[in-house]
Amino acid sequence: MGVRGFVPRVVAVALITACGSGGSASYEQTHSASQILADADLATISSRSYHVSIDETAESGPASAEVDVENGNVNGKIIESGIRTRIAHVNDQTFVYGSDLAQVLYLINPRLGDVVNSRAHDTWVLVPPEMWKTGFSTALDFRKMSSCLKRLSGVSKKGASTISGQEAVELDDPARSQFYIQIAAPHNYLRVVFRTSHGCATDATARSQMITWSQYGATFHITAPTGYADLKDLGAS
Numbered sequence: 398m399g400v401r402g403f404v405p406r407v408v409a410v411a412l413i414t415a416c417g418s419g420g421s422a423s424y425e426q427t428h429s430a431s432q433i434l435a436d437a438d439l440a441t442i443s444s445r446s447y448h449v450s451i452d453e454t455a456e457s458g459p460a461s462a463e464v465d466v467e468n469g470n471v472n473g474k475i476i477e478s479g480i481r482t483r484i485a486h487v488n489d490q491t492f493v494y495g496s497d498l499a500q501v502l503y504l505i506n507p508r509l510g511d512v513v514n515s516r517a518h519d520t521w522v523l524v525p526p527e528m529w530k531t532g533f534s535t536a537l538d539f540r541k542m543s544s545c546l547k548r549l550s551g552v553s554k555k556g557a558s559t560i561s562g563q564e565a566v567e568l569d570d571p572a573r574s575q576f577y578i579q580i581a582a583p584h585n586y587l588r589v590v591f592r593t594s595h596g597c598a599t600d601a602t603a604r605s606q607m608i609t610w611s612q613y614g615a616t617f618h619i620t621a622p623t624g625y626a627d628l629k630d631l632g633a634s
Contacts, residue, residue, distance in 0.1 A: 423557075424580050425566035430552040433566060434576070436584040441543040444585065447613045451536070451599075453606035460600075464537065465612075470619040471537065484533060485521065487621040491529040492521040495626065512631050521622035525629070536599050539608075543586065545597035546576060560587040561611050585613055 428436070446467040453460050457478045464473030464484075471486040480501060483494040493501075495517035502510035513522060555567040557580065565577040565587045574595055577588040591598045591606045598606045 438547045440583040453603040465617040517626040521625040
């Protein structure tokens with residue numbers, strides 16, 4: 398603890414010893430690792446909006462995501478295998494930008510990829526619900542991740558640090574994973590680093606993964622695109 402002004406250190410120490418510091422122990426000192434993880438889990442459950450960045454090494458190579466989340470709605474982009482996929486998920490409907498969707502479809506259904514590329518290249522496309530349920534939603538299921546982390550054993554406190562300008566307490570698990578949790582209430586996750594494959598990672602195939610949250614409580618005004626095409630109709634043509 399620093400001493401303001403030019404008061405000699407020895408005098409300051411004597412005064413503190415005689416009178417007491419008057420301060421209280423900080424959150425990371427008074428709470429165990431399991432308590433901190435439980436608080437972070439509660440914060441995750443109640444979080445309604447935030448920006449999240451994901452960087453990972455997947456089986457297919459490097460992958461990343463930049464996504465805004467607000468009240469269950471999502472807007473952002475995912476990059477994997479060199480393919481950018483812009484997505485919007487609003488009121489249980491999922492949209493992918495046409496030119497991006499075509500690139501994905503070329504890998505699994507070239508004929509449909511050609512149709513999308515020629516008829517919906519510059520517009521959003523409504524895709525089947527399964528594309529969200531089996532893909533994007535899993536990668537963004539932080540409640541499941543948080544619940545998993547809360548049940549970990551052998552987690553220890555490693556001190557305080559700063560993540561995106563926020564004071565955080567660092568927790569480490571036996572697998573060398575690092576969890577940075579906001580010291581101030583409501584104790585949100587600020588960053589999670591899985592250095593190897595981990596059962597709590599949001600991508601089960603990831604060999605490493607780093608997730609960083611910011612802009613908690615922000616308003617992103619996520620709305621469904623207008624004038625979109627429907628992949629079901631395009632596939633029937």
